[in-house]
Amino acid sequence: MEKKAGTLIVFSGDLDKIMASFIIATGAAASGMKVNMFFTFWGLKLLQQEGAKTKGVGWMKKMFSFMVKPGPDKRPISKLNMMGMGASMMKKIMKKSNMPDLKSMLTMAHDLGVKMTACSTSMGVLGIKKDTLIPEVTNVAGVTSFLADANESSFTLFI
């Protein structure tokens, strides 16, 4: 029988939504499914190295980059973020509940063979260079790559 597959578009850069996507992705991969995560727009901020500089891009892209910080530790939450206080509380709650943090989830997903693609179109728009991405990123590709994966999947989610 063919191996089932699932595809997730991670559009959001929010801690709570990214957590949800990794819980689904790692759960599916652990159960033997082929899993594709396609990171686009704000979701790309997760895949950027912390402190990544935006060299050679216009001031507007720099400003966007300044206002939405890169890296798993800098993710806000979608509600009650309150300048990061909510996100920080959420991370403490997760720790107390023995949940892995985002960095560990990224590693776990990578180790389980989850394909993590960075959307090339959004990288251009947001001024994100390939060499500022974390090593867990397996592909840099556009919408055609997503479509191929989605058409082979038993479910596709936009998160």
Next chain:
Amino acid sequence: MEKKAGTLIVFSGDLDKIMASFIIATGAAASGMKVNMFFTFWGLKLLQQEGAKTKGVGWMKKMFSFMVKPGPDKRPISKLNMMGMGASMMKKIMKKSNMPDLKSMLTMAHDLGVKMTACSTSMGVLGIKKDTLIPEVTNVAGVTSFLADANESSFTLFI
């Protein structure tokens, strides 16, 4: 012929998005489809009894619970909520348009046989106890249960 199925992850706790999910869920169930709703994170707040207390959980979980009120009547809207004024206007508009309110939609979904699952992982993180959930909840389960449903569905949505 096999009965078609649809699966919805209700992540959002916002009135407008929850309404959308119930319109889809009840519409699908009424047309003879098998429908699974998997409530996670902020979406769980809908399934909590109004005035539910958070006993035996840390102060951080209590504070989250205080700031995001439980129950169908306390849902904000995702835009223009303005401390509840927007949500209250939205509810009046729905009433004038002869739309059922969230409580009626919950009952309707239940009567149509929609499976409503509360996500056990998020319950732990948000400090939500099983005995504070409304009786319409049919299951308490984790991501594996969602995956089983999604793999049998003709569509799966993350709302």
Next chain:
Amino acid sequence: MEKKAGTLIVFSGDLDKIMASFIIATGAAASGMKVNMFFTFWGLKLLQQEGAKTKGVGWMKKMFSFMVKPGPDKRPISKLNMMGMGASMMKKIMKKSNMPDLKSMLTMAHDLGVKMTACSTSMGVLGIKKDTLIPEVTNVAGVTSFLADANESSFTLFI
């Protein structure tokens, strides 16, 4: 072989999310897929003619309409909108990156044969009249129409 299909529910009225949905929709249509876009709730604001008046509806619907402006040029972004400043920067960035604007994307989708349906239920709730919709709208229909499309699609997204 049967032509593959994809269905997108565009619930959001935010520039960044709408852009994402059109990039997916036009990409899929260009690759030969049948594509259905079902616009509901805030997503309907994209399909309204700019400056569309809300005649014959109550003051609450008028107020909602006033606060969420119609038309592709008036879309805010989901993060950092800052009274439109963020949206305006985003549009300049897109232009510099040689990305088409929303109006061009709408035309492109239409020319590629993407089916664009306006949700009749939401139109009632938000006080949007059929004659204020842009000509690219191919259908006005309810959830049953969406379900029929979703059940024939290889992927369905809620955006």
